[in-house]
Each structure stands twice: as structure tokens, then as C-alpha cells.
Amino acid sequence: xxxxxxxxxxxxxxxxxxxxxxxxxxxxxxxxxxxxxxxxxxxxxxxxxxxxxxxxxxxxxxxxxxxxxxxxxxxxxxxxxxxxxxxxxxxxxxxxxxxxxxxxxxxxxxxxxxxxxxxxxxxxxxxxxxxxxxxxxxxxxxxxxxxxxxxxxxxxxxxxxxxxxxxxxxxxxxxxxxxxxxxxxxxxxxxxxxxxxxxxxxxxxxxxxxxxxxxxxxxxxxxxxxxxxxxxxxxxxxxxxxxxxxxxxxxxxxxxxxxxxxxxxxxxxxxxxxxxxxxxxxxxxxxxxxxxxxxxxxxxxxxxxxxxxxxxxxxxxxxxxxxxxxxxxxxxxxxxxxxxxxxxxxxxxxxxxxxxxxxxxxxxxxxxxxxxxxxxxxxxxxxxxxxxxxxxxxxxxxxxxxxxxxxxxxxxxxxxxxxxxxxxxxxxxxxxxxxxxxxxxxxxxxxxxxxxxxxxxxxxxxxxxxxxxxxxxxxxxxxxxxxxxxxxxxxxxxxxxxxxxxxxxxxxxxxxxxxxxxxxxxxxxxxxxxxxxxxxxxxxxxxxxxxxxxxxxxxxxxxxxxxxxxxxxxxxxxxxxxxxxxxxxxxxxxxxxxxxxxxx
Numbered sequence: 001x002x003x004x005x006x007x008x009x010x011x012x013x014x015x016x017x018x019x020x021x022x023x024x025x026x027x028x029x030x031x032x033x034x035x036x037x038x039x040x041x042x043x044x045x046x047x048x049x050x051x052x053x054x055x056x057x058x059x060x061x062x063x064x065x066x067x068x069x070x071x072x073x074x075x076x077x078x079x080x081x082x083x084x085x086x087x088x089x090x091x092x093x094x095x096x097x098x099x100x101x102x103x104x105x106x107x108x109x110x111x112x113x114x115x116x117x118x119x120x121x122x123x124x125x126x127x128x129x130x131x132x133x134x135x136x137x138x139x140x141x142x143x144x145x146x147x148x149x150x151x152x153x154x155x156x157x158x159x160x161x162x163x164x165x166x167x168x169x170x171x172x173x174x175x176x177x178x179x180x181x182x183x184x185x186x187x188x189x190x191x192x193x194x195x196x197x198x199x200x201x202x203x204x205x206x207x208x209x210x211x212x213x214x215x216x217x218x219x220x221x222x223x224x225x226x227x228x229x230x231x232x233x234x235x236x237x238x239x240x241x242x243x244x245x246x247x248x249x250x251x252x253x254x255x256x257x258x259x260x261x262x263x264x265x266x267x268x269x270x271x272x273x274x275x276x277x278x279x280x281x282x283x284x285x286x287x288x289x290x291x292x293x294x295x296x297x298x299x300x301x302x303x304x305x306x307x308x309x310x311x312x313x314x315x316x317x318x319x320x321x322x323x324x325x326x327x328x329x330x331x332x333x334x335x336x337x338x339x340x341x342x343x344x345x346x347x348x349x350x351x352x353x354x355x356x357x358x359x360x361x362x363x364x365x366x367x368x369x370x371x372x373x374x375x376x377x378x379x380x381x382x383x384x385x386x387x388x389x390x391x392x393x394x395x396x397x398x399x400x401x402x403x404x405x406x407x408x409x410x411x412x413x414x415x416x417x418x419x420x421x422x423x424x425x426x427x428x429x430x431x432x433x434x435x436x437x438x439x440x441x442x443x444x445x446x447x448x449x450x451x452x453x454x455x456x457x458x459x460x461x462x463x464x465x466x467x468x469x470x471x472x473x474x475x476x477x478x479x480x481x482x483x484x485x486x487x488x489x490x491x492x493x494x495x496x497x498x499x500x501x502x503x504x505x506x507x508x509x510x511x512x513x514x515x516x517x518x519x520x521x522x523x524x525x526x527x528x529x530x531x532x533x534x535x536x537x538x539x540x541x542x543x544x545x546x547x548x549x550x551x552x553x554x555x556x557x558x559x560x561x562x563x564x565x566x567x568x569x570x571x572x573x574x575x576x577x578x579x580x581x582x583x584x585x586x587x588x589x590x591x592x593x594x595x596x597x598x599x600x
Contacts, residue, residue, distance in 0.1 A: 003052070012041065058083060059125075062125060076263070093132065094157055119302050119303055120310045128201045131162055180192065181216060190231060195253070197269075200264055215286070236248060250272075298398065320340055327344065353571075357405040359561075363540060396452040400448035405529075454517050492531075506583065515590075526579045533572075
């Protein structure tokens with residue numbers, strides 16, 4: 001199993017050189033006097049030490065042992081509980097929460113950087129505290145003063161954990177048909193009854209209480225998504241002084257037997273007249289839940305990034321050591337019986353692909369995190385609205401594109417190892433299994449694609465897209481006379497214009513047949529993802545060129561950035577042409593065959 005090594009230098013490059021984190025924080029009143037580059041780096045170094053030495057060694061343990069269920073009680077793998085206590089002691093759960101409830105009031109974007117390290121070192125473990133962040137955000141934004149006082153201090157400290165309970169076996173992603181009921185009680189609480197499935201971290205032994213955030217229907221509620229309300233349902237009810245009291249009517253019926261992430265308990269949770277408390281207005285639960293879901297979608301994008309980074313680290317180490325055949329241009333290690341496989345173009349293609357997706361994905365996730373900072377803490381309404389639009393557009397791209405490319409990177413990890421990649425002890429096949437779920441949960445790739453094209457782009461008459469393509473256009477215009485950037489700027493400018501033209505073409509077809517949106521959406525999302533990463537790789541190439549011109553001592557690091565950008569533009573970006581051609585084929589090839597004529 002490869003030992004995880006936090007890519008601190010590249011993280012610092014993205015934060016400080018590409019995205020100017022210190023300047024970003026200085027513009028936000030909440031952080032201008034408290035967050036410095038030195039502080040950011042201190043947290044990153046502490047998290048790196050924890051992830052490398054505590055979490056990474058438990059990654060394969062969790063996969064091998066999995067969680068065990070016994071009469072509703074779930075036991076996590078060896079070492080998980082102890083690692084969680086160290087995580088609490090280091091103060092990571094409280095990083096970005098409000099000081100009023102024991103938080104450190106630091107930026108969410110700093111937390112995202114730490115989440116990347118946690119996820120790459122041990123994704124299954126990281127899901128336990130990861131779900132809690134969304135519960136905290138939901139209560140911060142929508143909870144009453146009493147609810148915040150009762151639940152946030154222990155959630156913020158990590159003494160309690162949280163979950164999101166949406167899915168039901170008959171409903172899947174169609175939340176409008178959920179059946180869980182909420183009956184009003186005389187004391188102002190609600191009796192929650194129903195069954196939820198696929199509840200990550202829904203039951204475990206790592207915290208003394210679990211606070212479930214549950215979607216349910218009130219009596220007489222309208223049908224569909226307009227009749228859903230949101231509730232707090234703790235595993236243990238609270239006493240008058242706020243401490244853990246008697247067991248609530250919440251029970252883990254079973255844990256799922258899964259393809260991957262074995263170290264995380266994915267539960268069937270049964271609510272049997274469990275005491276719950278309404279969050280926000282009646283029948284507005286889905287609106288409140290989107291706070292949680294958007295947090296989770298960015299978190300899932302991090303999983304795609306983590307998969308690319310983890311697979312790349314394992315494959316690169318192996319490719320430098322593994323000997324097989326001679327280079328076609330002559331021996332590169334004549335003193336050895338064969339050359340290291342990293343000399344072969346086919347292997348380099350896989351390694352470069354992983355590297356390009358990992359480092360490009362890091363830039364995209366951290367960019368999103370900065371816009372999320374502005375949405376929450378921006379100085380003006382105009383700034384907050386602009387960042388909200390960018391975040392709305394890029395979140396489905398990041399969630400779907402980065403998880404799909406993360407899955408591709410994981411596949412390359414197995415391939416670089418050859419037959420050894422298929423063997424569990426090397427850890428590559430675990431990454432394939434662990435990361436595959438990321439393309440499904442928090443909305444599948446196909447659902448994210450419909451959200452992007454249907455709601456975010458066509459639904460705003462292209463306004464959200466124009467906000468982002470204008471940014472790319474300004475970058476291209478500013479660098480059009482820079483000869484060193486021509487290989488990046490020219491194709492980027494062309495594709496940026498094509499993005500708008502392609503959108504218009506789909507929109508015109510959709511006016512005649514709305515199914516055209518569904519037929520084009522996935523390829524449109526891929527096109528959008530490749531162009532978005534091209535923009536970020538062009539920016540990274542420019543930063544690297546400027547550093548070299550200034551006389552840096554890290555010549556190899558910056559040259560590698562430019563070389564990887566060149567690889568992305570020459571070997572990855574041309575994939576957009578296939579997606580454009582598929583979109584041009586229209587929806588008819590998908591819809592002309594009647595359902596009953598699909599045969600086997």
C-alpha cells in the first residue's frame with residue numbers, strides 16, 4: 001500500500017501563487033485581521049502530519065476489516081475511533097465554525113485544503129467528520145437560536161457527529177416521492193417515522209451522539225418537493241441541561257455491503273416515532289437541505305481530486321522502480337537488466353493524465369472554496385451575488401467532472417501496476433472501488449449534467465455561463481500578445497467562444513424538443529469540465545513562467561507545471577471534439593427505439 005505524502009508544495013502553489021489566498025482573505029472583513037499565509041501553512045503542515053502518520057496507515061485496515069453490525073450497534077475498524085479522538089484534539093472539527101459555538105471562525109477554504117489531505121489519506125474515515133460539517137452549516141443557516149445552542153457546541157467540537165438522511169429505497173434521487181412522515185406533537189416536537197437508506201456514517205462508535213438531519217412530510221403537505229420539511233432527529237434525546245439522555249426512536253437496521261469505502265458505515269436507518277424538531281419553515285425543507293447538499297457536492301468533488309492524487313502517488317512511485325523492457329530509443333538504465341517503466345510513452349501518458357487531473361482538480365476545488373468564502377463573508381451584496389453565480393455554475397462541473405476523472409485516474413493506477421494493480425496489497429484496486437461511489441452520490445453525473453445545462457445555463461438564459469466565460473475572455477485578452485502563452489491562450493480563447501455557441505445550438509434545438517437537453521447534457525458537462533481545467537492550467541502556466549523569469553530557485557517545479565499544462569492542452573483537451581460531435585448527433589438516436597423493443 002503506498003504511503004500517502006501530502007503534496008504541500010503544490011497546495012501552497014495553488015493557494016498562494018495561483019489564487020493569492022492571503023489577498024483573498026484580506027478582502028473579507030471576517031478574516032482580514034486573522035488569516036495570514038503563515039497561519040494557513042501552519043494548519044496545512046499539522047494536517048499533513050496527522051494524515052500521513054495517523055490516517056494513511058489505517059486506510060487498508062479499514063478496507064480489509066470494514067464495519068461490523070450487531071443488533072443495531074456498529075463497530076468501526078481498528079484504530080478509527082482513536083484517530084478520531086486525535087482529530088478532535090487537533091481542533092480540526094471546529095476549524096470554520098462560528099466562535100459563538102466554540103468554532104475557530106477560520107475560512108471554509110482552509111478546511112477544504114485539509115479535507116483533501118484527509119480524503120486522500122483515508123476517504124472512508126474522512127466521511128465521519130465530513131458529514132458533520134454539512135450538519136453544522138445547515139443549523140448555522142437555518143436553525144433556531146434554541147436549536148443552535150442545543151446542538152452546535154457538541155457538533156462543532158466533534159464530540160457529536162451529524163448525518164444527512166434523504167434517500168429512501170423507492171425514491172433514490174427523486175426526493176419528491178419520499179414517504180417518511182412527521183406527526184406534530186403537543187410539546188412542539190414531531191414524531192418521525194420511516195426508513196432511510198445509504199446513510200453514510202449513520203451509526204458508529206466514534207462519537208457519543210449522532211444528529212440526523214432528516215427530510216420528511218407533514219400531514220397534508222403538498223405532493224412533490226414543495227411538501228418536504230427538514231428535521232433534527234438525534235440518536236439520543238437531550239436532557240434539560242443539554243446532555244445526552246434516553247435513546248430516541250432511531251435504529252440502524254443494517255449496514256450496506258458495498259463495493260468500496262468499507263471503513264465507513266453506510267446504514268439503513270429506521271425512525272420509529274422518533275422525536276424530531278422542525279428546521280426552518282414547513283414544506284421548505286429541500287431549500288434548507290441545499291445548504292447541506294452543496295457542501296456535500298463540493299466535498300464529493302474533493303473525493304475525485306483525492307482519487308487522482310492518491311492513484312498518481314502510488315503509480316509514480318511504482319513506475320520509477322518497476323523494471324520492464326528497454327526504451328525504444330535505447331537503454332536508459334544500462335546498468336540494470338531492464339529500464340524503469342516510467343521511460344515508456346504509454347506509462348508516461350497515464351502518469352501525466354493523473355497528474356493533470358490531480359493538480360488541475362486541486363485548482364478548481366480551491367477556486368470554488370474561495371468563492372464559497374465570498375458567498376458567506378463577502379463585503380458587499382454585489383460580491384456575494386457574483387460569487388454565488390460562479391459557485392452555482394461550477395459546483396456541478398466540479399462534482400461530476402472531477403469524480404469521473406478521479407475514477408479514470410484510479411483505473412490508470414491499476415494499469416501502471418499491471419497485474420500487481422489487481423492485487424489488494426498494493427492499494428490501487430481499493431482506490432478504484434472507493435472512488436466509484438463518488439460518481440453516484442450527491443447526484444449522479446447525469447443529474448449534475450442536467451442541473452448544469454438545464455437549470456444553471458439554459459435556465460438563466462446563459463447569464464451564469466457568461467459570468468464565467470467573461471473571466472476566461474479577459475484572461476485570454478490580457479495574454480494574447482504574450483508569445484510564451486500562445487500555445488495555451490489561442491486554443492482556450494477558441495473553446496471559450498465555442499462554449500457559448502454550443503450552448504445556443506442546444507438551446508435552439510430544445511425549443512423544438514426539450515429532450516435535446518437530456519440528450520446533450522452529459523457531453524456538455526464534459527466539454528465544460530475540460531475547458532474549465534484548460535483555463536486553470538493556462539493560468540498555472542503563466543504563474544510558472546513568471547516565477548522562472550523572476551529567477552526562482554525551484555526551476556524543476558515550475559518547469560514541471562509548464563510541461564504538464566502543455567500535456568493537458570495537447571493530449572487531454574482534444575477530447576472536447578468528440579463531445580461536440582456527440583452533441584451534434586442530437587437526441588433522436590437515443591429516443592427512437594420503443595422501450596419494449598430493448599431486448600436481451
